[in-house]
Amino acid sequence: MFGLIGHLTSLEHAQSVADDLGYPEYANQGLDFWCAAPPQIVDDFHVTSITGQTIRGKYIESCFLPEMLSNRWVKSAIRKVLNAMALAQKSDINITALGGFSSIIFEEFNLKDNRQVRNIELDFGRFTTGNTHTAYVICTQVETLAEKMGIDLAQSTVVVCGATGDIGSAVCRWLNEKTDTKKLIYVARNQERLQSLQEELGRGKILPLEEALPLADIIVWVASMPKGVEIDVDKLKRPCIIIDGGYPKNLGTVLNAPDISVIKGGIVEHSLDIDWKIMKIVNMDIPSRQMFACFAEAILLELEGWQTNFSWGRNQITVPKMEQIGAASRKHGFQPLLF
Numbered sequence: 409m410f411g412l413i414g415h416l417t418s419l420e421h422a423q424s425v426a427d428d429l430g431y432p433e434y435a436n437q438g439l440d441f442w443c444a445a446p447p448q449i450v451d452d453f454h455v456t457s458i459t460g461q462t463i464r465g466k467y468i469e470s471c472f473l474p475e476m477l478s479n480r481w482v483k484s485a486i487r488k489v490l491n492a493m494a495l496a497q498k499s500d501i502n503i504t505a506l507g508g509f510s511s512i513i514f515e516e517f518n519l520k521d522n523r524q525v526r527n528i529e530l531d532f533g534r535f536t537t538g539n540t541h542t543a544y545v546i547c548t549q550v551e552t553l554a555e556k557m558g559i560d561l562a563q564s565t566v567v568v569c570g571a572t573g574d575i576g577s578a579v580c581r582w583l584n585e586k587t588d589t590k591k592l593i594y595v596a597r598n599q600e601r602l603q604s605l606q607e608e609l610g611r612g613k614i615l616p617l618e619e620a621l622p623l624a625d626i627i628v629w630v631a632s633m634p635k636g637v638e639i640d641v642d643k644l645k646r647p648c649i650i651i652d653g654g655y656p657k658n659l660g661t662v663l664n665a666p667d668i669s670v671i672k673g674g675i676v677e678h679s680l681d682i683d684w685k686i687m688k689i690v691n692m693d694i695p696s697r698q699m700f701a702c703f704a705e706a707i708l709l710e711l712e713g714w715q716t717n718f719s720w721g722r723n724q725i726t727v728p729k730m731e732q733i734g735a736a737s738r739k740h741g742f743q744p745l746l747f
């Protein structure tokens with residue numbers, strides 16, 4: 409059995425779907441109440457691969473909300489992730505993906521030093537961040553969409569916002585090694601980490617966001633932002649592809665301008681329907697088939713019998729591992745979202 413640990417995108421979102429999650433009494437409650445709420449298994453379902461193999465999965469709602477980070481309620485955020493992991497382990501789940509901010513909190517606050525959660529000693533081998541598959545899916549989106557829109561990577565500039573992150577650095581490695589992308593531009597805040605990425609790849613330019621965006625033919629947005637940002641569409645090149653891989657979405661506004669395509673990054677569509685309710689709750693366009701690529705990684709690991717922390721630690725993702733998970737993804741019937 410595989411597991412997915414997830415969270416909702418805001419307090420407003422959480423309140424609006426409390427009923428669907430099965431706890432209507434949370435609907436009128438504020439952030440302090442959600443801080444105290446325990447994790448819950450709210451969905452139990454089956455996934456069938458196109459190979460015919462069927463596996464069972466459970467979704468654990470951690471009750472973490474991004475506002476806990478904006479308000480610096482770090483202890484609550486940490487408690488949410490550790491308690492959800494303990495619940496997954498107690499429920500005999502072999503491999504569980506830490507969705508969205510769960511893995512970011514795990515890394516940012518060094519939770520590997522917090523193995524003991526009450527009477528449960530966490531076995532980190534039973535968890536994966538899912539970031540290798542997410543990075544693979546985003547790279548496939550870059551390559552396929554560029555071709556579809558007539559953007560030649562060999563003549564193009566790709567800006568990666570969140571370049572030094574786990575997913576961002578993997579995307580940069582892939583674009584550097586597997587494509588003939590002309591120019592890479594790295595955006596993030598910490599200059600030291602940006603310089604070490606630049607040294608690792610031996611190329612690429614470091615620029616602040618506002619200088620980078622007007623140069624981009626393609627923007628990959630994978631920054632860990634608890635709230636979206638607004639960008640000035642008039643300053644963007646035409647055509648321009650924006651792949652927004654953030655959860656919650658990094659872009660605060662839906663950009664509706666000719667020749668600018670905004671795509672949901674890091675989302676895959678399965679070839680067969682899944683009997684779950686959770687993807688409707690998180691507003692997927694086709695909830696029976698679409699999901700976050702990190703969740704799909706747990707499915708792939710379970711299907712392949714690779715019940716191990718395939719994606720773990722920050723900035724360890726290699727191109728061969730992206731190729732390996734990509735091959736499994738295609739084999740079992742997953743496709744990156746392309747519209």
Ligand code: NDP
Nearest residue numbers: 570572573574575596597598631632654655674700701702
């Ligand atoms: P990391 O924490 O590893 O990296 C985040 C990156 O964003 C870093 O480079 C960080 O650098 C940068 N960043 C953070 N804030 C800002 C800012 N205000 N301006 C510019 N850069 C910023 O995160 P992950 O790589 O694990 O995740 C990235 C995003 O992808 C998140 O939104 C996450 O929720 C989402 N995600 C989506 C998945 C999917 O399946 N679709 C799966 C997993 C994650 P610095 O701090 O120096 O600025």
